[in-house]
Amino acid sequence: MNAIEFIVAGMLAAATPFLLAALGEMVAERAGVLNLGVEGLMALGAVTAFIIVYHGGGHLLGFLAAGLASAALSLVFAVIALGFRANQVAVGLAIGILGQGLSALFGKTYESLTVKGLPKLSLPWLSDIPVIGGLFAQDVVVWLSLAATVAIWGIFAYTKTGLVVRAVGENPKAAHALGYPVIAMRFAAVAFGGVLAGFAGAYAAVVYTPLWADGMIAGRGWIAIALVVFGTWLTSRIFLGACLFGAVSLASLAAQATGLDVSSQLLSSLPYIVTIVVLGIISSNRRLLKLNGVASLGEPFEQ
Amino acid sequence: MSALSLRFLPVLVRREHASLAIKLLAPPVALGLATLLNLGLYLLMGRDPVAVFHAMLLEPFLSWASFSEVLLKMGPLLLIAQGLAIGFRAKVFNIGAEGQFILGAIFASAIPIWLPQATGQWIWPSMLVLGALGGALWASLTAFWRVRLNANEILVSLMLALVAAQLLNYLLLGPWKDPAGFNFPQSVMFQYDAMVPTLIPGTRVNVSLLIACALSLAAWLFMQRSFAGFKLQVGGLAPRAAGYAGFNEGRAIWISLLIGGFAAGLAGAAEVAGPLGQLQRSISTGYGYAAIIVAYLGGLHPIGIVFSALLMAALYIGGDNAMVSANLPVAAVRVFQGSLLLAYLVAIAFVRYRLEWRHAAHGSAP
Numbered sequence: 235m236n237a238i239e240f241i242v243a244g245m246l247a248a249a250t251p252f253l254l255a256a257l258g259e260m261v262a263e264r265a266g267v268l269n270l271g272v273e274g275l276m277a278l279g280a281v282t283a284f285i286i287v288y289h290g291g292g293h294l295l296g297f298l299a300a301g302l303a304s305a306a307l308s309l310v311f312a313v314i315a316l317g318f319r320a321n322q323v324a325v326g327l328a329i330g331i332l333g334q335g336l337s338a339l340f341g342k343t344y345e346s347l348t349v350k351g352l353p354k355l356s357l358p359w360l361s362d363i364p365v366i367g368g369l370f371a372q373d374v375v376v377w378l379s380l381a382a383t384v385a386i387w388g389i390f391a392y393t394k395t396g397l398v399v400r401a402v403g404e405n406p407k408a409a410h411a412l413g414y415p416v417i418a419m420r421f422a423a424v425a426f427g428g429v430l431a432g433f434a435g436a437y438a439a440v441v442y443t444p445l446w447a448d449g450m451i452a453g454r455g456w457i458a459i460a461l462v463v464f465g466t467w468l469t470s471r472i473f474l475g476a477c478l479f480g481a482v483s484l485a486s487l488a489a490q491a492t493g494l495d496v497s498s499q500l501l502s503s504l505p506y507i508v509t510i511v512v513l514g515i516i517s518s519n520r521r522l523l524k525l526n527g528v529a530s531l532g533e534p535f536e537q
Numbered sequence: 538m539s540a541l542s543l544r545f546l547p548v549l550v551r552r553e554h555a556s557l558a559i560k561l562l563a564p565p566v567a568l569g570l571a572t573l574l575n576l577g578l579y580l581l582m583g584r585d586p587v588a589v590f591h592a593m594l595l596e597p598f599l600s601w602a603s604f605s606e607v608l609l610k611m612g613p614l615l616l617i618a619q620g621l622a623i624g625f626r627a628k629v630f631n632i633g634a635e636g637q638f639i640l641g642a643i644f645a646s647a648i649p650i651w652l653p654q655a656t657g658q659w660i661w662p663s664m665l666v667l668g669a670l671g672g673a674l675w676a677s678l679t680a681f682w683r684v685r686l687n688a689n690e691i692l693v694s695l696m697l698a699l700v701a702a703q704l705l706n707y708l709l710l711g712p713w714k715d716p717a718g719f720n721f722p723q724s725v726m727f728q729y730d731a732m733v734p735t736l737i738p739g740t741r742v743n744v745s746l747l748i749a750c751a752l753s754l755a756a757w758l759f760m761q762r763s764f765a766g767f768k769l770q771v772g773g774l775a776p777r778a779a780g781y782a783g784f785n786e787g788r789a790i791w792i793s794l795l796i797g798g799f800a801a802g803l804a805g806a807a808e809v810a811g812p813l814g815q816l817q818r819s820i821s822t823g824y825g826y827a828a829i830i831v832a833y834l835g836g837l838h839p840i841g842i843v844f845s846a847l848l849m850a851a852l853y854i855g856g857d858n859a860m861v862s863a864n865l866p867v868a869a870v871r872v873f874q875g876s877l878l879l880a881y882l883v884a885i886a887f888v889r890y891r892l893e894w895r896h897a898a899h900g901s902a903p
Contacts, residue, residue: 332875
């Protein structure tokens, strides 16, 4: 397998933690809530799934529990940031620190232990195509994540629910005047984001690299938040951005494998550097951000 | 749809005047709340909560030996938090102080690593200055990205902190590794003149604590007494008013980030030139992130931050105690820190709001 085939085959799996977490954050931000705690939510989801799978609970139960645990932590965020109208940036940072702390606390006795990942499900014929065939052999979570991406895109593009979520984020006062429960909808959006962040963490810990190491999320939650900006709050662009990051992280692995004479630290920091550069390029287009941005993002709602 | 609105819950009603009493009470109340929650967690984990409480929150203050260690830890937290709070008040969220701290440590280490034979009392002050400049330089990248490229400073500063950690790894595993260090990722030990002089004889507390206190006073003068500080605060509280008054937003962002980076870099320099005496991978135990909590818990006020830095330093030392005496994992400190900030953010809500039970007759949602 050459480097190109390696990247094509693994890109979607590497992209999945970014994709799930970023889509969850996108939904919360579309409703007007900036949740910076994604890194902590993913870490909590990761440790929950790992513990359950390690003790033989199976991947399904592991994912469900991870989603539940992260949703519970994201509801703590919602109660304090939306209920008590606290500064969303500060609450998000605190949730991030708490989630990573809980993850390290629960995961302490599992350090360096491994679990079994998931088998690949290949699409007939397509997976036999040379070079790009690997793209069509993915595990079930990747396939489900792609389905979820399409579903979220459809909800925002075609349904009233999607429209109402956007209205709550764009102009909460108007949405409230029309009779929509702004706070309740924001709670729901944050909890949805929590579930997806939990799944993202679970995927990272029990499928993508099924080995427990403290700090294994390694900034992926933060990159997911950046992806929402890259994707200008649009599902399709967030999907493309997640694929780009999947490819970047695999490219650095492939470079290491081929014995390229670049320091491994530079390769490890490649995703962060790419984030900084792309963030600069996209953000400097002020019109693009203004057109697609969420008007009430981060602001508390008072009747 | 209105069935979804939670009518049985009390609502927050804005107070006519912000309550100063609650503002002062919020930190101790938050500490009490966080303590209760965490002791409950330790009970669930099968630890003796009384023993943990004693080790974590009392022991740091009970002996001079451990209290001096608290003072030692307080230095970097105080420095970083003072710098960050200035930015937070201007609504410039530099959360990458960890990276600026690391760059400060790297810049400061350059002198003893490149000039291991040098002697003289000029070395440690130059290290502190160079470290502060290194931190400011790292922060200036964030400032440039924010002002020129309109990029979100939260994300950029955090990403740069992750890059800084890799840069530190690179130096310690490569060009700056101690050749006689048994392959450990650490630099050579620095010479005597690269050490900040001890402040209190018999302890490890050094002059950098004095510098941190002096800079706290400077932060107070800057924020409460200077026009430049006033402009920053107006920019944070009422950005449009600041715009109409002709206060330059870009300049406010530059000032906030440079001050934050300078202070964090200085803290990093003081750490390698003080208790550590060499550049190592474990130079920071998350000071940059803990300082964010210190800044908020101190009400973003220079005097409040002195107290919250002392508390957070005690938590670090207490956490180490509890690890030894009550077999509590070190991660428990991070859990405590996170829950402390959350508890504070709830308590501080009551400065501007009060709870009111909604009556059936009025105030119902449409």
